[in-house]
Amino acid sequence: MLETELFQKTFSKLRASPDTGKELDFMTNTKRQPKKFILRKLVIAAAVSVLAAATALGANAATGGELFGTVVTYLRSWTENGATVDLYETEIDGEKVYVAVDSGAEVEANESGVTVYMKDEDGAAAYLKGEAEVTTYITDEGGTHEASSQPE
Amino acid sequence: MxxxxxxxxxxxxxxxxxxxxxxxxxxxxxxxxxxxxxxxxxxxxxxxxxxxxxxxxxxxxxxxxxxxxxxxxxxxxxSVPLEEYAQTLELEEPEESTLFLSVMSLPKKYRVPVYLYYYEEYSVREISSLLHTKESTVATCLERARKKLRAALCPEQKEQTGE
Structure with a gap:
C-alpha cells in the first residue's frame, strides 16, 4: 500500500521558484516603464497560447525586414492590461526569434539582430523565445533616436 | 483582483x-x-x-x-534528467528518492491522479471532476499506478508472490 505520508513528505520538496512572486509582480504591474526600455525574456500566459496558435495559423506578409534580407513576419495581436501587443517572428542564425512589441512599433531584422522602432519612450518590447541582439529606436517629433536605456 | x-x-x-x-x-x-x-x-x-x-x-x-x-x-x-533534478530536491531518505523516480516513471495519465489522490487527498469523485474524466477511469489509473509503484518500491514482495 502506498503511504500517503511518504508521498507527501517526498513531493513537498517539489517547489516553485522563489522568484515567482517577483516575476509576476513585474508582469502585472509594469505595463510601461517611463523613459526606460525593458527587454526581458517573458513567458506570458497569452503568448504561450498565441505561439501554439501561430504555428497552426501560418504567417502574414512580411514587413520591413526584406530591406535587410531577413524576413520578419507579423503573426497576430492580443490585448494585455489594456494595451495591444503585436507578435512578430523572424529567424536569426537559423533560430526562430519571437518578439512582442507595443502595437504600431515596427520590427526589422538582419543577421546581427532585431531592431524595433517605437512610437514613444514609454514603449515596451520583449522577446519571447530565441536569443537576439535587440536595438530600439524611438521615432517622435524630434526624429529617430536610440532608446535612452540599455536592455536588462 | x-x-x-x-x-x-x-x-x-x-x-x-x-x-x-x-x-x-x-x-x-x-x-x-x-x-x-x-x-x-x-x-x-x-x-x-x-x-x-x-x-x-x-x-x-x-x-x-x-x-x-x-x-x-x-x-x-x-530538460534536466530526472535523476539529476531529484538530487536538487534534498530528499532525505533513499525511499523518498525511489518514490519520486518511480512516480515520475509512471505513464503520464497516472501521475496527475496519483498526485491529486495521495498529496492533495482528493477523492476519486473529486479527481474525476477536476480532470473531466470518469470516476472508473480515475479508479483504474490509481489501481494500476499502485501496482507499478508497489513493484518498484517493494521488489522483494513481488518476488515472494511470484508476480
Whole structure:
C-alpha cells in the first residue's frame, strides 16, 4: 500500500521558484516603464497560447525586414492590461526569434539582430523565445533616436 | 483582483500548481512557466470565487489544462534528467528518492491522479471532476499506478508472490 505520508513528505520538496512572486509582480504591474526600455525574456500566459496558435495559423506578409534580407513576419495581436501587443517572428542564425512589441512599433531584422522602432519612450518590447541582439529606436517629433536605456 | 489578495494566492498556490505541472510534464522549467501562466490567468479572472477550496480547484484545473496545452505545442525545452533534478530536491531518505523516480516513471495519465489522490487527498469523485474524466477511469489509473509503484518500491514482495 502506498503511504500517503511518504508521498507527501517526498513531493513537498517539489517547489516553485522563489522568484515567482517577483516575476509576476513585474508582469502585472509594469505595463510601461517611463523613459526606460525593458527587454526581458517573458513567458506570458497569452503568448504561450498565441505561439501554439501561430504555428497552426501560418504567417502574414512580411514587413520591413526584406530591406535587410531577413524576413520578419507579423503573426497576430492580443490585448494585455489594456494595451495591444503585436507578435512578430523572424529567424536569426537559423533560430526562430519571437518578439512582442507595443502595437504600431515596427520590427526589422538582419543577421546581427532585431531592431524595433517605437512610437514613444514609454514603449515596451520583449522577446519571447530565441536569443537576439535587440536595438530600439524611438521615432517622435524630434526624429529617430536610440532608446535612452540599455536592455536588462 | 486586489494586489494583496493576489500576493496571498501566489504564496498559497505556487507550489501546488508547480507540483501538478511537474507531474504532467516532468520538466522544471516548463512547470515554472505553467505556474506563471496559471497565476496570471488567476490575476485576470473576473469571477468571484465562492471559497478557498473553489480557488484551489480552479488553479488545479487550469494547471492541468495548461500542462496539456504545453505538451501539444512546439515550445519544448531541453530538460534536466530526472535523476539529476531529484538530487536538487534534498530528499532525505533513499525511499523518498525511489518514490519520486518511480512516480515520475509512471505513464503520464497516472501521475496527475496519483498526485491529486495521495498529496492533495482528493477523492476519486473529486479527481474525476477536476480532470473531466470518469470516476472508473480515475479508479483504474490509481489501481494500476499502485501496482507499478508497489513493484518498484517493494521488489522483494513481488518476488515472494511470484508476480
Amino acid at each position: 486586489e494586489e494583496e489578495q493576489f500576493a496571498q494566492y501566489v504564496r498559497r498556490y505556487s507550489d501546488t500548481i508547480y507540483r501538478v505541472a511537474f507531474h504532467s510534464c516532468k520538466n522544471a522549467a516548463d512547470s515554472q512557466d505553467i505556474v506563471q501562466n496559471v497565476l496570471l490567468k488567476l490575476y485576470r479572472e473576473q469571477k468571484e470565487f465562492e471559497s478557498e477550496e473553489h480557488v484551489r480547484r480552479w488553479v488545479i484545473r487550469v494547471a492541468v489544462n495548461e500542462s496539456k496545452k504545453l505538451l501539444c505545442s512546439a515550445w519544448f525545452r531541453k
